[in-house]
Ligand SMILES: Nc1ncnc2c1ncn2[C@@H]1O[C@H](COP(=O)(O)OP(=O)(O)OP(=O)(O)O)[C@@H](O)[C@H]1O
C-alpha cells in the first residue's frame with residue numbers, strides 16, 4: 004500500500020545541513036492503522052510530509068497504491084495527492100469560513116458541481132458528528148470539534164490514506180479518546196489506511212496495529228504493537244512503553260528482597276491465570292508479588308508480573324523452567340540465581 008524505500012530528507016539551512024529522515028524503509032499495508040512514535044526532532048513530521056510529497060525527499064522512493072509519487076509532477080501529483088488526506092495538531096481551519104465552507108473548500112478545489120458539494124459536505128459532517136455546527140465559525144468550536152472539521156475536510160475527496168501529524172496532541176485525554184474512536188471508525192467503515200505520528204505511546208497502544216519508533220531520523224524498531232510491547236529491543240522503546248505501563252518498584256522495597264527477582268511475561272490467551280499459582284503449588288517456592296498487570300493491546304492480553312522468588316536454588320530453577328514451558332517468558336531482573 005505505502006512503500007517507503009531508503010528515504011532520506013536533508014534540509015539545507017544557512018548554518019549547514021540538518022538530517023530530517025535518514026534512510027528509512029517501511030511498508031504499510033492497506034487497511035492498517037500504523038503508528039510512528041519518537042521524541043521531538045526524531046523526524047516523524049519530516050517522514051510523514053514526504054509520504055504525500057508536501058516535502059520532497061532528498062533521496063529514496065515513496066509509492067502509494069503502486070504509484071511512485073516521487074516520479075510525479077504538476078497535475079498528476081496534484082491528483083495523486085487528493086487521495087491522501089492529512090490532519091495536523093493545530094487543525095489549520097480557515098477562520099473566515101464557516102464549518103460548511105471549510106469542508107466544501109476541499110471539494111471546490113476538486114471542481115465538483117454545487118449540488119454535489121452540498122450533499123457531500125452534509126454527509127461528511129454527519130459522519131464526524133457535527134451536522135448541527137455547519138454554519139458556525141471555527142472560533143466558536145472546541146479543539147475536538149475543530150479536529151472533527153479537519154477530519155471531514157481531509158476525507159472530502161475520498162482518500163485512500165489519512166496522514167495524522169500529532170492530531171490529538173493539543174487535546175485533553177477525553178477528547179483525545181473521542182477523536183481516536185472517530186479515526187478507528189473511519190479506518191473500519193471506509194477502509195482508509197491511517198498513518199499516525201505521535202509522541203504518546205498511549206495513542207499507539209489504543210488504536211494502532213503496527214508501529215515504528217524513530218530517533219535521529221532513523222527507524223529504531225518496528226513491528227506489531229503487541230510484539231513491541233511484549234519484546235522491546237531497545238532502551239528507547241522500553242522508555243516509551245514505561246510511559247504507559249510503569250513497572251517501577253521503589254528502591255526500598257527492592258533492597259528488602261534477597262531472593263531472585265523475576266519478570267514473567269504471558270502473551271496472548273494464557274495471560275497468566277493459573278500458571279503462577281500452579282507453579283507455587285508444585286515447587287517448594289514462595290512468590291512475593293512486587294508488581295503485576297494485564298494490559299490489553301488490540302484486545303489481546305499481555306500479562307506482566309514481577310516477583311521475588313524464595314526457596315532452594317534448584318527448586319527456583321525448576322519453577323522457572325516450568326513457567327517457561329507454559330508459554331511464558333521469564334527474565335531475571337536482580338539477585339541472579
Ligand atoms: N524545514 C526545515 N528546515 C530545517 N530543518 C528542519 C526543517 N524541518 C525539520 N527540520 C529538522 O529536522 C529534524 C526532524 O524534525 P521533525 O519536525 O521531522 O521532527 P518531529 O519528530 O516531527 O518532531 P516534533 O515531535 O517536535 O514535531 C529536526 O532536527 C528539525 O530541526
Ligand SMILES: [Mg+2]
Pocket residue numbers: 047048049
Ligand atoms: Mg512533528
